[in-house]
Amino acid sequence: MIYIFFAIWLTIGASAFLATNRRMVHRLCALYLTVHALFAGVVIGGKYLTTSGEFFTFDELGTLFYVLLAVVAVFIFIHSEAYLKRDDIKNYRNYFALLMLLTTAITGVYFANNIAVTWILLETTTLCGAGILYYRRSEATLEATWKYLFVCSTGIAIAYLGILLLCAAAANTSLNYEDLRQLIIAGNPLYLKAAFLLVLTGYSCKMEIFPLYTIGVDANFAAPAPASALLSTGLVNAGFLAIFRIYRLFAHTELMGWVQNVMLIIGVMSLLVGALFLRRTNNYKRFLSYSTVENMGIVAIGLGVGGAGLWAAVFHVVCHTLIKSGLFLQIAIVRQVYNGYRINRIGDYIKINKVGAIAIIAGMIAILAFPPSPLFISELMIMTQALAGGAWWLIAVMVLLLCVVIFTICHRVIKLCYQPNQDEVHPSNIDRRLSYSALLLLLAAFVLGLWQPEVLTSIIDKIVTL
């Protein structure tokens, strides 16, 4: 069944390249999103957990993140239309076509049950993402696109080496996660360790964690802000899923302790880098990207501590998707007002766009894990689990770095809202309906902070049952 949907999505995406006017692009986007809604309905409504073809399975993990992607995509497409409405039709149609192809590739990553298919689709996201990054055709975006292609390709090639090594260790050629899970138990531990390190390093460029996190930051900087919302949530989640599926393969091996230690190191390094660079950057988009690095670091720590930390890690990714996409869409509106993202120059946003400013402050509360943010629950669970394991050093490091993060984010957000503005403003560009719509995503996150529906908790319970 999924192949039919893939064919439809790809056809719609390819058709957008040929669209002659904006209305046609909008209709194709509406059709594309409708097909996604239909597919989400089919997956949720009973077809769930049935295998579709040889390479895809509708498991809980894929379904949960797919539904999130489908929801966030609606907002991203609507905001993109408003964000790019003055651009010429050629760039406009190419952007939406690539956005559709990227969303399709991400969907494939979520449902792939085969390690090679996951890899191929992640590589495809590099191709689609590169096209979106080069949208502005400026020297800076060209440089970012070049770096993105180069680093992602090298990273993905390294991950490919890891996959080959994993297959060699498992003496297996089917490349299916379930088959690998059984076979690697008896695999050569040295190969398995090397394979895990290689895959983790390679996929880190997608999940925006240490060591290849830089490329995600550059990508978010270069892409139009609504597309950054997709790169920083949908694509990051794809990286998370790819790593999480490999992590689960090791659950029944004697190497699990070692794998968790590696995740802890990666998590702490990502948190450190995120916290330090949040202070250093002078660009709001890069600022939000470093916040993603920091949050994915916390997720990696959750995977590292295991137990309840695992549940918290998945919940953290879910809530981060809603919060970060909401914040990126708000920042897209900020750009339309100031025609830039310079932290040291723009300000007075509360006077220019009160709804937008309140939404950004709400986003700040949510991303900093202040109650009733859902991230408060996940971070507390991770710390409790770390405490239960006696990892006092980890708690100390996390608290210290989170203090830096809290100070920096509060300082920067308050500057945007209240410092005297030094740049030219274009208040006529403000569409308050967009501020309200992006606020909805943040409100949804707060609802999850106050009340976690039974269906969500039971799905996450199943996901973390290793």
Next chain:
Amino acid sequence: MLLALIILYVITLIYISIVERFRNYASLIAVQGWILLGIALLRLHSLDWLELSFIITETLIFKAVIVPAILMQVIKKTGINRISSTGTSQFNSLMLSITALTISAIMTYYVADQSINMVFFGVALYALLTGLILIVLRSRIFTHMVGFLVIENGVFLFSMAIGVHMPMLINAAILLDILLSVLMLGMFMTKVDKHIHTDDSNSLSRVKD
């Protein structure tokens, strides 16, 4: 015959780490493409004809012909012929390359078992290290591109190290990788040179904090 090709491949890796002219880089990438074609023919002859013809065609067309041809075009178009004079000297590069070869041999000795062909594994590891050395030590973007292609060739060789049975998915993955290399080379030729100075990777400094 297979061993002779592998030794020849190792020689190209040593040579690529000390050459200074871009034409030599392009020629060596072409030679590597032809050697990989020969290795694939000898190593994978037991595959069914469809898979074998797929691998042979992609290796011949992309690795041996198209990629080196695009590299030559890039050299012509940019007019840059040599690596940066401020980079690491030939002697130091040779020493590093030999160190990488020694490390690869030692690691292979300790790591490889029956599930992986030891010779292929060692050479693939050496190719990976050589590619990384080129990317890290050389300052010109063109050399970084060559480093990436050397890594790609190493990955291809490694995929043959894990056994003769290569599922079609692995082949598709390799093809996608090659297509991405071609895309990067195309972008390098048509876009990067116009806007960014290709003679120095330091010119890639607009996107930073």
